[in-house]
Amino acid sequence: MAATSVDYRKLDLMQSSRVRLLDPHSINQIAAGEVVERPASVVKELVENALDAGSTRIDIELRDSGKTLIRVSDNGCGMSETDARMCLRRHATSKIQTVEDLATVSSLGFRGEALPSIASVSRFALSSGLVDGCRTHLAVEGGEIVSEVTGTGPRGTEITVEDLFYNTPARLKFLKSANSELSAILEHLSRYGIAFPAVAIRVTHNDQVALQTTGSGDQFQAISEVWGRDLGKGLCEADFALGSLSVRGFVSPPYLTKPTRSHQYLYVNGRPVRSRMLMAAVDQAYRDLTPEKRHAVLCLFLEIEPDRVDVNVSPTKSEVKFQSEGLVFDAIRSAIRAALLEHGMMPSASAIALANEAQAKFALNQAGLVSFSPENFEGHPLFAPNQPLTDLPQTTPSGVPIPSPEFLFSSTNRYPFMELLEGLHVIGQAMNTFIIAETARGIVIIDQHVAHERVLYEYLCGLKGPAAIERQALLVPETLHLDRASALMLGERLAEIEAVGFGIEPFGGESFVVRCVPAAIRGKNAMRILRDMVDELVEGSVARKLIPSREQIWITSACKMAVKAGDSLSHAEMEKLIVDLATTENPYLCPHGRPITITLGRDELLKKFYRK
Secondary structure, eight states, rough: OOOOOOHHHHHHHHHHHTTOOHHHOOOOOOOOOHHHHHHHHHHHHHHHHHHHHSSSSEEEEEEEETSSSSEEEEOOOOOOOHHHHHTSTOOSSSSOGGGGGGGGOOOOOOOOOOOHHHHSSSSSEEEEEEETTEEEEEEEEETTTEEEEEOEEEEEEEEEETTTTTHHHHHHHHHHHHHHHHHHHHHHHHHHHHOOOTEEEEEEEEEEEEEOOOOOOHHHHHHHHOOOOOHHTOEEEEEEEEEEEEEEEEEEEEEEEEEESSSSSEEEEEEOOOOHHHHHHHHHHTTTTSOOOOEEEEEEEOOOGGGEEEOOOSSTEEEEESHHHHHHHHHHHHHHHHHHHHHHOOOOOOOHHHHHHHHHHHHHHHTTTTSSSHHHHOOOSOTTTOGGGSSSSOOOTTOOOOHHHHHHTTTTSSSGGGGTTOOOEEEEETTTEEEEETTEEEEEEHHHHHHHHHHHHOOOOTTTOOOOOOOEEEEEEEEOOOOHHHHHHHHHHHHHHHHOOOEEEEEETTTEEEEEEGGGGGTTTTTHHHHHHHHHHHHHHHHHSSSSOOHHHHHHHHHHSOOOOOOOHHHHHHHHHHHHHHSOOOSSSSSTOOOOOOEEEEEEEEHHHOOO
16 A cells, blocks of 8 residues: 655644734733623722732722722822833732742732733723822723823822723623622622721722721721621630641621521631632531521631642632641631630530431421321320320410310411420520420420511411511601612512511612511511611522522511510410410421420430439
8 A cells, every 4th residue: 555645844834823822912801701700800809909019998989880880999009100011911910920939929819810801801090109199090991001191199009990891792791680790799898808807998889888897907896897796796706726727717606697608708818718628617517506508607717838728729819729628627627616615605415416306306297207187196196195185275374375276277277286285384484595394295495586486487478377467656757778789679579578567668769768667576676677687688689699589588577576585585475485386387497497496305304314
């Protein structure tokens, strides 16, 4: 077979023509796809630069959730005329000089990609000066400098980003709703507000203040400014060391939880990070302590030698890799457990076992192993052996009426739990939080807040049948002022909020006038309850990126209206609450999933004292 002749010069020409060096503008556009995903990405990069510049004050101005305008001004070290031009070139940075510097990098930024990437997809302006009185002003469009002038102004840097993605309409099309984009921006800035308590951060959106920290230097105050004082005061301090690692910050007790991880902030050497391994350590620390599908609130700072962590994992610098993941995992877990133990917030093993037992009973009921007809309840293990329902008392010892079996098993009432009423005798209240009662089954411990929450929830959502919510008119209507995100949410769900008992109507801008409140919260701070309800609903909608459902509003309303831990109840009030609880769909778990009742059975109690 004859050999084939190959013209190698022609082949080389064909191959070389297929590989070309991209022009700088295309390179920046590609990099922008990795670094600049949305307005929040721009704000994150610009604020990181301001923090790296040693700023003590950062002002962020937004319009249309950052789509139209993002302006970040700081009082940091500023840049010279040469540096101002140089920072717009890709991979130009003052943070590192060689690849070896990555092993010890301590700045938030270091890749030198953000500014040229942002400038390539926006109408970009930079103004900066090293000293007061002299500044360089650059105007950039599509990545090209179109004007350069000098002027006066204070030391520091101001960067303006207008019409983001104006030249990449495909990317603009994939942006989410205005509320979602604004929420993502505030999420980033909240993390920096807590991490840098000595820096005053002020955020305005469409000329309204959306977030503000004072820069006092007190981290607890920064947490309270970002998350709210009520949430902040529920946290306990963590301070733990494991070898060369240290973990400090604040963690919540097991009962203070959120439906999402939105309030779990983790930092590595001052850098906000997201790490599945660190989240797994948090979950391990709170295992069996928090209710299912609920997440603790925490803000933890891990300090580790820079050469033992790789921060150059992703373009956004939000992911990290550790040299010794096991050691880091143990440090986070141990820091949380130690803080809970030190502050007396770790429940005993017996309490955990009892809560698990209650949840197991609920699972049996849900699985259909308990039948809900009167004839099938007779002789059931949940009742005394062969005890007919007709022998049940008609009132409690204090005279509180007990619903008849016919009422409990009627079609309009579901899942009755008469075992809570058989032989009911309220012993008293422990810590003004738990109701202790004796029944035919043994000793029952009931969390008064979540019990009342379950009763109110079923009342609000109509499981008790249609009924008008009793309202109480205010002598003088009160005005509720909200931030823009909260006002938007409340406006969209005004009918549902009114359905739970609030008489509320728009009052112009982000304000509402409240004319009446639910009678169930008579004697309480109704405006604070309403504000807390709105805050929690906004938080849930941000985390889920959905408008709160009616069920979310019912759950939140029931929680806010219910009696609280620490409220003193009379015997009659405690008995009435237990009677109401017995008629609910589920007296073992509240709508959030927290346990309501735990039972120490007669046989189990006798065995513990060696009486059986």
